[in-house]
Amino acid sequence: MNRILIIMHNYAGISDLIKKNLEYLNYNNVDFLLYSDEKFRYKNWREQLNNIYRKTVLGDKKYKEILRKAFIENTLREKAKRLPEYETILVMTTDFFSEEFLSIIRTKTKKLVGNHWDGLSRTPDVYPKLKFFDKFFVFDKNDVDEKKNIFFLTNFFFNFEEEKTQPIIKNDVFYIGTYVEQRFKTLKEFSAILSLKKISQKILLFSWDKREPEGEINFTNQFLTYDENMGWVKSSKALLDLKLKEHNGLSFRFFEALKYEKKLITDNPDVKNYDFYRQGNIFIIGEDSEENLNNFIENPYQEIPAEIKNKYSFESWFKTLIS
Template identity: 35%
Template sequence: MYEFKGKSIIIAAPNHYGLLYRFKENLEAIGFETIAIPDDINVSIGIQNQIIHIIKKIFTKTKSFKREKKIEFRTKKQIDLINKGSISKFDYVLVIRPDLFSNTLLSTLKSKSNVMCAYQWDGLDRFPSVYEKIGFFDRFFVFDENDTNKKENLIPITNFYFDDLKAEKNVIDAYFVGSFMKNRINLLFSLSRKLYKLGQKLSINLSVNSSDKFKNPNSDLITIIDKPISFKNNLINSSQSKIIIDFTNEVHNGLSMRVFESIGFRKKLITNNSLVKNFDFYNPNNIFLIENEKFDGIENFINVPYENLPSEIYEKYSFTNWIKYIFNI
């Protein structure tokens, strides 16, 4: 697994549910010396700057001073993380969601690396401030293939599965975790009831914000979670399930991480994302595609054994291969 022993990398990414450190762990598992830079370092601007912010807000109608100071202080802490080690020049830098990081930090990362790449795994227009960041990078990858038409030299890439975690013994039949979305909640209810009637042991977990006016009519089937499940624990749960459930987010045009987790863990997948049919790993014995919100044939799908894919498919969508493609190694 130590294919990249002797190489160094900085990974800067949103630390949503511990995602950044999931990257770090897998990078270290394949040999990289790794520094992780979170987007969400807590900072305080101090009493003096708080007073200045209030004065500017009252007398000049300027409301951005506090935000700008937080960015300044956070950037300093992020740069301190880079400089605290003994490495003066890193082999690689990878930035996930570069719109979350300051130009000052990106300039520092550029000066500290031989190759610097980015991956915007949300659509460019969803966070348009990312456009001004593209020029910092040697290679810039996008999740949504349609985004390649919006600016030159953008490279499409899929998601991947973290390959340092292995599948475990199944303890449940079907697993889902996700946020409440009005446009897909009825489908989740219908699927849960269908699977339950077919005798499946379910773990259906739904995160609901306090602002969502939602009552759970299926509390026996669906668990409302008030604390997020960490990214790593979510992967462990997926690895212990026979089937992973995936619902597409309409703001995205691509395949979610869950699709690739099902490949890596060699699990079955139930999804409503029709894009899966376009990929080389699509096998109707392994992937049940919900079309027109119908479940015709799902009982047979559940009972048919998982079919192993060619070994090159598992390698193609692994994190290790994804890193090689990102940096053209």
């Protein structure tokens, strides 16, 4: 069986779940190189002292992050040089990895494949890196350019076996995300609508800055793991998804809702162009009537045929990448 290497940032423990799903599908030939495995160390006491001076005297709190990224980059380059050859190498979250690193990786495989979980307009520094890849997959149809080997591939849901326990429903609507100013206004407005309609909600935003709650919106500076996130998903009737204006790609939230048969509320109307869209399952903000929101949440979920649902599984996603 061909050897495969996956290179990625282990954001929210997703790489652990990818490993679990690969084991469930009997892929025993996959290795990982993770960005987050690199634990920062100062080169020497002078570098550490310089950081303390910059932070306390100059108020420069970003200098350590610059040092950390340089340390990770250098460590990854050295690891890349020592890698054996692989039949296929997959690179996720491409924006974390430099051109210098990718140029080394390119020499270690016959087939280098990228999969980007963001809009290219939000991460334009990815464009110069495309030259290293044989195929590059994006989740926004507007970014597709097959002449340049940029192909369309949605996000997915994990399809390893789980305990079949009936979760206790704690909230009508659940939303988790990172604080982004451009969509915070929309979130506050919609949260107020939920409150007015007496629809219970759990809203959690990650922010490095300490912030007090605003209405039903709570803030945290602690990352939730993907498993913790799924605990809230399972215990909610509906999920809320708010898109960024720079892209129309469907977030992981759509596929989590598909897997767990949860209602979804979104401001991304492009979902109507997907075969799993059902008006009874997906409420589009700005198009569907707010008067029907309570009924939308309470009405039964419309089951999606297995042949459609399975197209968006991890298994299908992974086979596309390595084919």
